[in-house]
Amino acid sequence: MSVNDLIKRLSAFLPPEAVLYETEDLKPYECDGLSAYRQTPMIVVLPQTEQQIVEVLRLCHDTQTPVVARGAGTGLSGGALPHAEGILMSLAKLNRILGIDPLARTARVQPGVRNLAISDAAKPYGLYYAPDPSSQIACSIGGNVAENSGGVHCLKYGLTVHNILKLRVLTIDGEILEIGSDALDSAGFDLLALMTGSEGMLGIVTEITVKLIPVPEKAQLVMAAFDDIQKAGNAVANVIAAGIIPAGMEMMDKITIHAVEEFLHAGYDLNAEAILLCESDGSEEEVANEIERIHAIMKASGATGISMSRNEAERLSFWAGRKAAFPAAGRVSPDYYCMDGTIPRKHLAKVLSGIETLSEAYGLRCMNVFHAGDGNLHPLILYDANTPGELEKTEEFGGKILEMCIQAGGTITGEHGVGMEKINQMCSQFKSNELEIFHGVKAAFDPQSLLNPGKAVPTLHRCAELGAMHVHSGSEKFPELPRF
Amino acid sequence: MQEIIDQYSATIRVAAENNHSLHIHGGGSKVFYGNLPRGQAEALDVTAYRGIVDYEPTELVIAACAGTPLVEIESLLHENGQMLAFEPPHFSETATLGGCIASGLSGPRRAAAGAVRDFVLGVRILDGRGRDLQFGGRVMKNVAGYDVSRLMVGSMGTLGVLLEVSLKILPLPVxxxxxxxxxxxxxxxxxxxxxxxxxxxxxxxxxxxxxxxxxxxxxxxxxxxxxxxxxxxxxxxxxxxxxxxxEQTHDFFQSQAALWRLSVKSTVPELTLPGKQLMEWNGALRWLICPDDSAVDAIRQAARESGGHATLFRGEIPGIPVFTSLSPALEDVHRRLKQQFDPAGVLNPGRLYPAF
Structure with a gap:
């Protein structure tokens, strides 16, 4: 079907301002939070009701038109990168909180509601929504479901998958699926888990019931400086070994400390090789007990300096530096590229020294921030897109970091998703049989592959063409496929 | 150990070729749970593949073979001051990790700490073609690919034979x-x-x-x-x-009558149903001992109206499926997923739903 015909048919049920097709109107949608990848969509639609989404999907289904869902566009893996011959569907206008049930501790929300807006609305009841990705001011809950977003508190409070109860999902043929329930489980397969983190490939979520939990009575932060990154890593293990699950445990390396300190003056120790932030929350008694123990552990683990937040303002100012790591990277470098590998924590020192070696080899600086409690690394590679070849070099460097994470027994993405960005590394993480199962799951929901096609799961052909020739368990990866 | 996997895999392939089905059998502690397998099924005993694969207390992760007895895993964790926070019921000392995952049952701590599925980080399975596959991993956060690991939880062995499972663990409370x-x-x-x-x-x-x-x-x-x-x-x-x-050894559970498990919205008032009730999970789980077998429709309707579902947990009522039936749209999705994982319908057919 021609673009004009599609526009005509979309305009039959969508108001004029909800169908965009002029180049200048399409421009803002050409990328998500990963701006290195850009693609202008054919058409952008901004439905406002579920019925309108049903009609868009039916039209896409009838005309075999690819459709890409987009929330707030803050994703970091190009998951919402438009399709050149497809419709980009923004769900930003579905932004209503449909209801809060304070006694049952749940909120029913539309996908375009911002993550933080849920907690704001729940606050009068002493409740909040726990997952707090760093973009929580802007990112939408629909996007959080698509990516299974985490945040700095997820070791203790879980990821999106642990904090949602029910989804209302539209399939590509416009059928409604009620997945999950108001109870703590439901009959049949755990489709709630399958949908979470499925990157818009299986269905379009139109309503989400999230769990709300009580706001802790108190939160307090310990900041510890170390003269050696291995010592900081050991301190993390020692905290866990003592039976403590901190509310948050974050690590920054020296380059990061300097970059954020220049930017924010958070009071970080500039001589430190690593800084650990370790937060405790809960009842007054629980926090007092935990903070005392954490302090002792940091000391015993060889911290060169330890401070404890004395009040809420100080706690937030300690955090401010960590939360400003990305903007600080943007300040010391024209561009930065954020990686998202996760490793078993015991391999931290090895992986970090590997990154340092790569950094020297590629001549590119790399800042490391680390969700230390759960092993999720965010190396920020600093580069300049205006220097010819530097983006390509950066991508190669990033790819090598991810390979290293796989070799350490980890994964290529902890919380940002595969999207378009890490699709090649999926060939290294999974065998062809496993990728086949992923394609099968996709086909069970979307047999014609119209929902966000080409993302998250590489074709076997692509993996073979990459010629990665990775060796898994002593055998070649795609012996059944021809080489090019 | 690889020989054991090869053996399981060969059994699956042979069954698929000959249109046989397999009844996956672990410790037998939860045989009573779920529907009877459909048709003539050969038993596939999976208790031989056992042992701890990887455990480092400070990583908060344990990986073990599915045939490992739950008691073995839990006592190892306790020695190190840790636990399976979802407190899975064993129902017999023969209970295995695989059965715990396949049945997806969680215990008293569930409302506070989370369910089995919340702690599953990765699985290694044999699918219905006998292929050895791995999903997820041994790290806390992993969003590479669809979450096939959690999909296994509560699937009653209909999607794959579990080989290994990695779980997040938590410290024992002081x-x-x-x-x-x-x-x-x-x-x-x-x-x-x-x-x-x-x-x-x-x-x-x-x-x-x-x-x-x-x-x-x-x-x-x-x-x-x-x-x-x-x-x-x-x-x-x-x-x-x-x-x-x-473990359901409390007096309440000592009855010959049918035991129903009603999973509902936590705030719904006490359900007016024949029999006696026990409540867990802040009201989200209601156990019902119901001597009246004709109350099935009333029970299922009450659960549905309470935002949840009802399972005939123990006891047989002729012609009554154990699990709440799915909407036609959801049943389609289930059937298609089953088709992808087990195209020949070899693995535990009918154990979860009669249709697959």
Whole structure:
């Protein structure tokens, strides 16, 4: 079907301002939070009701038109990168909180509601929504479901998958699926888990019931400086070994400390090789007990300096530096590229020294921030897109970091998703049989592959063409496929 | 160990070629649970593939073979001051990790800590073609590919034969105390949901015979402070009480009548159904002993109207499927997923739903 015909048919049920097709109107949608990848969509639609989404999907289904869902566009893996011959569907206008049930501790929300807006609305009841990705001011809950977003508190409070109860999902043929329930489980397969983190490939979520939990009575932060990154890593293990699950445990390396300190003056120790932030929350008694123990552990683990937040303002100012790591990277470098590998924590020192070696080899600086409690690394590679070849070099460097994470027994993405960005590394993480199962799951929901096609799961052909020739368990990866 | 996998795999392939089906058999502790396998099924005993694959307490992860007895895993964790926080019921000392995952059942701590599926980080399975596949991993956060690991939880062996499972583990609480308060079910439901909205260290709740039992877990000082706030009498042998709820050895469960498990929205009032009820999970789980087999429709309707579902947990009622039926749209999705994982319908057909 021609673009004009599609526009005509979309305009039959969508108001004029909800169908965009002029180049200048399409421009803002050409990328998500990963701006290195850009693609202008054919058409952008901004439905406002579920019925309108049903009609868009039916039209896409009838005309075999690819459709890409987009929330707030803050994703970091190009998951919402438009399709050149497809419709980009923004769900930003579905932004209503449909209801809060304070006694049952749940909120029913539309996908375009911002993550933080849920907690704001729940606050009068002493409740909040726990997952707090760093973009929580802007990112939408629909996007959080698509990516299974985490945040700095997820070791203790879980990821999106642990904090949602029910989804209302539209399939590509416009059928409604009620997945999950108001109870703590439901009959049949755990489709709630399958949908979470499925990157818009299986269905379009139109309503989400999230769990709300009580706001802790108190939160307090310990900041510890170390003269050696291995010592900081050991301190993390020692905290866990003592039976403590901190509310948050974050690590920054020296380059990061300097970059954020220049930017924010958070009071970080500039001589430190690593800084650990370790937060405790809960009842007054629980926090007092935990903070005392954490302090002792940091000391015993060889911290060169330890401070404890004395009040809420100080706690937030300690955090401010960590939360400003990305903007600080943007300040010391024209561009930065954020990686998202996760490793078993015991391999931290090895992986970090590997990154340092790569950094020297590629001549590119790399800042490391680390969700230390759960092993999720965010190396920020600093580069300049205006220097010819530097983006390509950066991508190669990033790819090598991810390979290293796989070799350490980890994964290529902890919380940002595969999207378009890490699709090649999926060939290294999974065998062809496993990728086949992923394609099968996709086909069970979307047999014609119209929902966000080409993302998250590489074709076997692509993996073979990459010629990665990775060796898994002593055998070649795609012996059944021809080489090019 | 690889020989064992090769053997399982060959059995699956042969069954697929000959249109046989397989009944996956672990420790046999949960044979009573779920529908009877459909048609003539050959048993596939999977207890031989056992042992701990990887355990480092400070990584908060354990990986073990599916045939490993749960008691072995839990005692190893306890020695290291850790636990499976979802407190899976064993129902027999033969219970295996694989059966725990396949049945997807969680115990008293579920409302506070999470369910089995919340702790699963990765799986290694054989699919219905006998292919050896791995999903997820041994790290806390992993969003590479669809979450096939959690999909296995509660799938009753219909999607794959579990080989290995990695789980997130948590430290044992420093201190625990069980309180008992006298109140009726109505009051208990209201009270429990109010408490759940406050930052209190409540780790399990149960209402039975006009008594509400509340377990507190955490630092000593926090547990004492919470006892002050909540009131009630301290129960001398709290551990034994929760064990009896988890393993269903409590007097309430001693009955020949059908045992129903109703998973509902936590705030719904006491259900008016024939028989006696026991409540867990702040009101979200209602156990019903119902001597009246003609009440099936009423039970299923009550659960549906309460935002949940009802499972015929123990006891057989002729012609009555164990699990709540799915909407046609959801059933289609289930059937297509089954088709992808097990195209020949070899693995536990009918165990979850008669149609597949």
């Amino acid at each position: 201190s625990e105390k069980t309180l008992s308060l006298e109140m009726d079910a109505e009051q208990a439901i209201e009270q429990l949901n109010r408490w759940a909205g406050k930052p209190l260290p409540v780790s399990a709740t149960c209402h039975v015979d006009g008594q509400l039992y509340v377990r507190l877990s955490g630092a000593d000082s926090a547990v004492q402070a919470a006892h002050q706030k909540l009131g009630g009498e301290a129960v001398a042998d709290g551990k034994h009480f929760w064990q009896s709820i988890r």
